[in-house]
Amino acid sequence: MAELLQHLVNGLVLGGTYALLGIGLTLIFGLMNVVNFAHGEFYTLGAYATFAALGLAGANFFAAVLAAIACGAVLGALCEQALLRPLRAESIDTTMLVMIGVWIAMQNAELLIWGGVAKSIPHPFPTAPLVLGPVSIAPLRAFVLVLAAGLIVMAYLAIHRTRLGTAMRATFQDRDTAALMGVRIHRMHTVTFAFGSGLAAAAGALLGPVFLAYPSMGDLASLKAFSVVILGGLGNLPGATLGGLLLGIAEELGAGYISSGYRDAVGFVIIILVLLLRPAGLFTKQERIG
Amino acid sequence: MSGAGRAVLAGLALTLPFWLPNPYFLHVAIMAGIFGVLALSLNLLLGYTGQLSLGHAAFFGIGAYASALLTLRLEWSFWLALPAAVALAALAGWLIGRLALKLRGAYFVLVTISFAGVVALVSVNWMELTNGPLGLPGVPAPTLGPWSLRGKPAYYYLVLAAVLLASLVCRRLVHSRIGRAFVALRENEPLAESVGVDVTHYLVLAAVVSAAMAGLAGSLYAHYTRFVSPEVFLFSYTVTMVIMVVAGGKGTLAGPLVGALIFTVLPEALRAVVSWQWQMLAYGVLLILLVVFLPRGIVPAIAAWRVRQAP
Numbered sequence: 001m002a003e004l005l006q007h008l009v010n011g012l013v014l015g016g017t018y019a020l021l022g023i024g025l026t027l028i029f030g031l032m033n034v035v036n037f038a039h040g041e042f043y044t045l046g047a048y049a050t051f052a053a054l055g056l057a058g059a060n061f062f063a064a065v066l067a068a069i070a071c072g073a074v075l076g077a078l079c080e081q082a083l084l085r086p087l088r089a090e091s092i093d094t095t096m097l098v099m100i101g102v103w104i105a106m107q108n109a110e111l112l113i114w115g116g117v118a119k120s121i122p123h124p125f126p127t128a129p130l131v132l133g134p135v136s137i138a139p140l141r142a143f144v145l146v147l148a149a150g151l152i153v154m155a156y157l158a159i160h161r162t163r164l165g166t167a168m169r170a171t172f173q174d175r176d177t178a179a180l181m182g183v184r185i186h187r188m189h190t191v192t193f194a195f196g197s198g199l200a201a202a203a204g205a206l207l208g209p210v211f212l213a214y215p216s217m218g219d220l221a222s223l224k225a226f227s228v229v230i231l232g233g234l235g236n237l238p239g240a241t242l243g244g245l246l247l248g249i250a251e252e253l254g255a256g257y258i259s260s261g262y263r264d265a266v267g268f269v270i271i272i273l274v275l276l277l278r279p280a281g282l283f284t285k286q287e288r289i290g
Numbered sequence: 291m292s293g294a295g296r297a298v299l300a301g302l303a304l305t306l307p308f309w310l311p312n313p314y315f316l317h318v319a320i321m322a323g324i325f326g327v328l329a330l331s332l333n334l335l336l337g338y339t340g341q342l343s344l345g346h347a348a349f350f351g352i353g354a355y356a357s358a359l360l361t362l363r364l365e366w367s368f369w370l371a372l373p374a375a376v377a378l379a380a381l382a383g384w385l386i387g388r389l390a391l392k393l394r395g396a397y398f399v400l401v402t403i404s405f406a407g408v409v410a411l412v413s414v415n416w417m418e419l420t421n422g423p424l425g426l427p428g429v430p431a432p433t434l435g436p437w438s439l440r441g442k443p444a445y446y447y448l449v450l451a452a453v454l455l456a457s458l459v460c461r462r463l464v465h466s467r468i469g470r471a472f473v474a475l476r477e478n479e480p481l482a483e484s485v486g487v488d489v490t491h492y493l494v495l496a497a498v499v500s501a502a503m504a505g506l507a508g509s510l511y512a513h514y515t516r517f518v519s520p521e522v523f524l525f526s527y528t529v530t531m532v533i534m535v536v537a538g539g540k541g542t543l544a545g546p547l548v549g550a551l552i553f554t555v556l557p558e559a560l561r562a563v564v565s566w567q568w569q570m571l572a573y574g575v576l577l578i579l580l581v582v583f584l585p586r587g588i589v590p591a592i593a594a595w596r597v598r599q600a601p
Binding site: 029035083086087092093094096097098100101102103104105106107108109111112219223226227230259261262264265267268269271272275276279 | 340342344389390393395396397399400401403404405407408411414415525529532536567568570571573574575576577578581582585
C-alpha cells in the first residue's frame with residue numbers, strides 16, 4: 001500500500017509537468033491546427049536555458065526558471081512569425097513538415113551548443129526527502145509539483161477569464177467573425193504559439209533539474225505531449241490536465257509493477273489505443289469532427 | 291527522360307564497379323541503393339496515397355532483425371531469410387494498415403511513430419531475442435552457390451537488383467488501376483469513395499507493399515553491415531527517408547531515387563568539411579526551405595523547366 005502511494009506521488013510530479021506540456025500542445029495543435037513536432041524541442045530549450053542562466057549569468061534558480069519560460073515564449077513567437085505566418089493558407093501537412101524541420105534543426109543546434117553529454121542542472125533544494133507518513137518526496141519534486149499546479153491554474157485563468165484569452169479562443173473558433181469584432185488575428189496566432197511554447201519550456205525547466213538535460217530529451221517529450229492531448233481531447237484544457245496526470249501515474253505504475261525498461265512504452269500504447277478506440281479523447285462527449 | 295538518356299544511365303549503373311573500383315565509393319553507392327529502396331517505399335505511402343508514415347524505420351528494422359535472427363539463430367540461408375524478412379515486415383505493415391488507416395493526417399502519423407517507438411523499445415528490452423543494446427554481430431554475408439557476396443562489387447549488384455525490383459513494383463503498381471485508386475484517394479477521398487474505390491482496401495495494400503519494400507532494404511542492410519542493433523530504429527533513418535522523398539519529388543517514380551542519391555552522396559562529400567551535427571542541422575533547415583520554396587521537389591521542378599524550354 002505504501003509502495004502504491006509512493007508511486008502515485010511520483011506519478012503526480014511527473015504528471016504535473018506532462019500536463020504543462022499537454023496544455024501547451026493542445027493550444028497549438030488543438031486550437032491552431034499546427035502539428036507541432038517541435039514542441040518537445042521547446043521543452044529541451046527550457047531545460048538548457050535554465051542551465052545556461054545558472055551557469056553563465058550566475059542567476060538565482062527561480063529567476064533562471066522564469067528566464068527559461070520567457071526564452072521559450074520568445075523563440076515560439078519568432079518561429080510562428082517567421083515560418084508559420086507565411087504558410088497560413090497551406091495545408092496542415094505542409095506546416096507539419098516544416099515543424100519536423102524545426103524539430104531537427106533545433107535539436108542539432110542544441111547538440112552543437114551544449115554537446116551530447118547529459119548536463120545536470122544544479123538546484124538550491126536540500127536532497128534529504130520530506131517524509132509524510134508512508135510516502136517521501138524530495139523537496140525539489142515538491143517544488144516542481146507546486147509550480148506546475150500554479151502554472152496550470154494560471155494558464156486556465158488566462159485562457160478562460162481574460163480578454164486576451166477570449167480573443168484567442170474566438171480567433172480559432174471563427175476567424176472571420178473574430179476579425180470583424182476587432183481581434184488582431186495574426187497577433188493572436190503569435191500569442192497562442194508563444195504561450196504554448198512557454199508552457200513547454202516551463203515543463204523542461206522544471207523536469208531538467210529532476211532528471212538531466214540532453215539534446216534528444218525532447219523527442220519523448222513531444223510524443224508524451226501528443227498522447228496527453230489525444231487523451232484529453234483536442235483543445236480541451238481540463239482534459240489535457242487530467243490526461244497529463246493520468247499519463248504520469250500510468251508510467252510510474254508501469255515502471256513500478258511491469259518493467260522499468262518499458263516505462264516510455266506506456267505513452268505510445270496510450271496513443272495507439274485511444275486513437276483506435278476513443279479518438280475523441282477520454283474526456284469529451286461529442287465526436288471529433290473532420 | 292529520353293530513351294538514349296535512360297540507356298546511358300542504365301549502362302553507367304551496370305558498369306559502376308568497373309570504372310569506380312574504389313571500395314569507399316562503392317560503399318556509398320550501396321548505401322544509396324539501400325536508401326533508394328527505402329525512399330521508394332515511403333513514397334508509395336506519402337507520395338501516392340498522401341499518408342505520411344513517420345514509423346518507417348520500424349519496417350526497416352523489423353526486416354533487418356528478422357533476417358539477422360533467421361540466419362544467425364536458425365542458420366537459414368540468406369535467400370530464405372530475405373523473403374521471410376520481407377514477409378514479416380509486410381505483416382507488420384498489414385497490421386498497422388488495418389489498425390491505423392481509418393485515421394488520417396496527424397493521427398496516422400502519431401500511430402506510426404508510436405508503433406516504431408514500441409518496436410524500438412522491444413528491441414532494446416527483449417534481451418533473449420535481440421541481445422538488447424549490444425546488438426547482433428556476425429550476421430553472415432550472403433552466398434550464391436560457391437561464391438560469397440561479401441565483396442563490395444558483388445553486393446553492389448545485389449543492391450542494384452533490389453532497386454530495380456522495387457522500382458519495377460512501384461511502376462507496375464502506379465500505372466495500374468491500383469495506382470490510379472491511390473492518387474484518387476490522395477486527391478479527393480470522398481469523391482473516390484463515391485465512384486466505388488474501396489478506401490481501406492487500397493490504403494492497406496499501399497501500407498503492405500511499402501512495408502515489404504522497407505523490410506527488403508532492412509535485410510540488405512543487415513547482411514551488408516553484418517551487424518544489427520536497436521540503432522536501425524533510429525528516427526534519423528525515417529527523417530532521412532522523408533527528406534529524400536520530399537526533396538526528390540513525392541508522387542514521382544524517379545524522385546525518391548534522385549533524392550536518395552543526393553542525400554547519400556552529399557553528406558559523404560560534406561563529411562570532410564563539416565561535422566555530422568552541422569549536417570543534421572542543415573537537414574532541418576533544408577527541409578523547411580524545400581517545403582517553402584520547392585514544395586513539389588526536384589524532379590517535378592526539372593520536368594516543369596523542360597516543358598518551358600521546349601518550343
